[in-house]
Amino acid sequence: MSVVSSSRVEDAAIPSRGLAGWVRYALAVGLVLLTLRVRLSMSPVLADNPTLVIFTVPIILSAYLGGFWPGVTATITSLAASAFFLLPPYVSLKVDAVSSLWQLVIVAVAGLAISGICGWLHASRRQAEEVIHRLRAKEDELKEALKAADELRTALDDHAIVAVTDARGKITFVNDKFCTISKYSREELIGKDHRIINSGHHPKAFIADLWATISSGRQWNGEIKNRAKDGTFYWVATTIVPFFGEDGKPRQYIAIRADITERKIAEEALIQSDQRMRLATEATAVGIWEWSLVAGTIRWDAQMFKIYGVAPTADGIVPYSMWSDAVLPEELKEQEARLQATVRSGVGGARDFRIIRASDQECRHIHAVETVRRNAKNEIEWVVGTNRDVTERKRIEAALQDSERQFRTMADSIPQLAWIARADGHIFWYNRRWYEYTGTTPEQMEGWGWKSVHDPEILPTVVEAWGRALREGASFEMEFPLRAADGRFRVFLTRVEPVRDDDGRVVRWFGTNTDVDALKEAEDKVQRLNTELEKRVAERTAQLEAANGELEAFSYSVSHDLRAPLRAVDGFAQAVFEDYGPLLPEEGRGYLKVIRSGAQQMGCLIDDLLAFSRLSRASLKRGTVDMNYLVRDVVASLDVLSMARRVDFDIGDLPPCQGDAALLRQVWQNLLSNAFKYTGRRERAVIEVGATRAEGGGVVYHVRDNGAGFDMRYADKLFGVFQRLHRVEDYEGTGVGLAIVQRIVHRHGGRVWAEAALDRGATFFFTLNDIVSP
């Protein structure tokens, strides 16, 4: 039997608190007997030497393993065994020798001592075991507690945002959620204070109050808006708990927060939508009421009180009678029944009824809509509805129907076709004449049936125009053919007018179709004739222009080609005169002069004729003409020719006029050169130019001279072409000048005339723009 290792023995011992009572004593005895056996087997070696010392082994073991009393038991057993087997006389408990006795005594004492010591050891060991056991148990408990705490913390970490700050507010710890929501990394946060996430939303007083609370050792709860690293904002519900140090002052603060940003956003949205709804209902004058089936109360909003004309109650709660009393008695029963139906079925609806408004006892029309609200168990908890005062609208509708009735009566009596359409273009009434003409029935025509009596080719245009009018709410006119009962088409002029309500919205379309078939034909004819005429006019104009062109070319070459031979005639006559004049008699020289003068005369004639013919062709270039300037210019050029003569020009202030400056210059040129010419015989020529205002507002210009004048009897000949009232040898001239003047003045829509007396000068008057052309 080997000695087992002490630890194994301990392990085995602890769970059962050591060996059971009898086992220890049995063990003690057993060990002693075992030792005896060993001693006995060692007899050959040890002979008679009792060697009682050997029994110390079982005693020690028994005492160590079992305690003091088993040790004692082992001692006694050893004594007995020794006395019986090892000490003479053998196989008896008696002992002979005193030495043997003393040996036994020694064994006894030793045994007791050993037992005592070992027993004490045993006890100590047992105590130690116990303590260890208790400690282990405590350790396990602690482990459990720690595990539970850890799980709690994980749960907290998952849900809450945690930060720990020191007494001065510097962050010493943040959990992952804090980093996530604030978007800062842990390194960026540790060591900073909470200003890093300050959003600026809360007033300074708020923050100050927070600090005051927690630094005085109290917990603080509240909602804070913070700013993340990227500038976005988030809301947290915060609890800050101070932890105290040994001095009783806060040592650190633990802040636990929950992200309520979503909730805050929802709250905000709710407030806004609430406001909007309030605004909407106020704006549209819709009253809202709520009936709580659970509480049995009815609440009205401000608008409802207005509609019913009663003063609002403090909290909006009204008794049922407030409504039922207002409803007209004859309608109340039906309305109540409908309300009950809504409550039962859960299906809302719309209805109309009349009330007597309390404030002025006026009868008002109400349009009501209601619906139900259910709770989580799908039971009906609320009935909510709106009321709207539609009296005005009803009145307008009534008025409309009235006017429609009047229209129909009238429409049936006129010869035109007429109809009424709704706002969307759906025609719901035609007059009698329509059915008579088209030979159709109301069923065929209702709505958009009129399309069938239109010419299919023209129909798309009509539909488009009608569509446009509907969209824009504009009246329109159109001509198109409609098929009569006999299948033939006649053209009708259609006029459509919209009818609007007080708000300006179109509610009806009234239309008429007038038979303009005969008219149309006549129009077409006129149109055809016009086109024909225009064509002819265009042809004539082209012809005329061609003729003019030819004339222009003609006169151009005429003026050039006619002059050349004239020059030759004059030139060579002069050459003869110069070279051979001395050889000729006086008469011959005279003839040459005649030849020359004839040629020169013809030259002038050609020029004048050319100018005259051009006048009627040239277009009038209208502009503002400064008559003062023109006259002075012409006078200046005449002045040059005056030379030896004494000519006084007296020029008044001439108002400007509208006309062609070049042509008017011609007028002044001709009139002034005439005046100049016919005063040639006067010693002192006086030519006066002026303008006077006529009654009617027109201006009369005049040129007065103190020259030869003329006989008024021949005044009407003055302006004729080639007409002269003087002999050529007295005063040269072609007789075209005044004709030119007259033509120009007439083209300006004016008149020209003259007054004179023989040898007492002449005055020529002219006006312009008497006839204002359109």
Add this chain to the structure above:
Amino acid sequence: MNHPDAIEILLVEDNPNDLQLTLRALKKARLGNHIQVARDGAEALDYLFAEGEFAGRDILDTPKIVLLDLKLPKIDGIEVLRRIKADARTRHIPVVVLTSSKEQRDVVESYRLGVNSYIVKPVDFEGFSDAIRDLGMYWLVLNQAPRLEG
């Protein structure tokens, strides 16, 4: 170049009567020497640009003045005027249009092409010869012509 035999006047005129009268007037004004006559536009241009029968003539030997009628056979006066004023060698030559046409469009076109003066031939000879004399006096005596180096 100004040698004593230099042509002073290039007279471009197709009408023989007018031509005779003009020469008579020039003579009367003592400007009758050194006149080159061209009877149509082509001849005038040939002379000025030393072509055709005038090949070999020194182009830079330009007349002091060109009296130009507008209505010319072959090449008309306007075209001659245009050619004269378009060429750097002849642009400087004063051109006086002497014509019986008073048409505005001729006047306008001529001035547009750079004519120096536009005279309408008067019918009476006195007036005509006076005009010629004045012309001559002005352009040949009074007016300074540029001296072109060869």
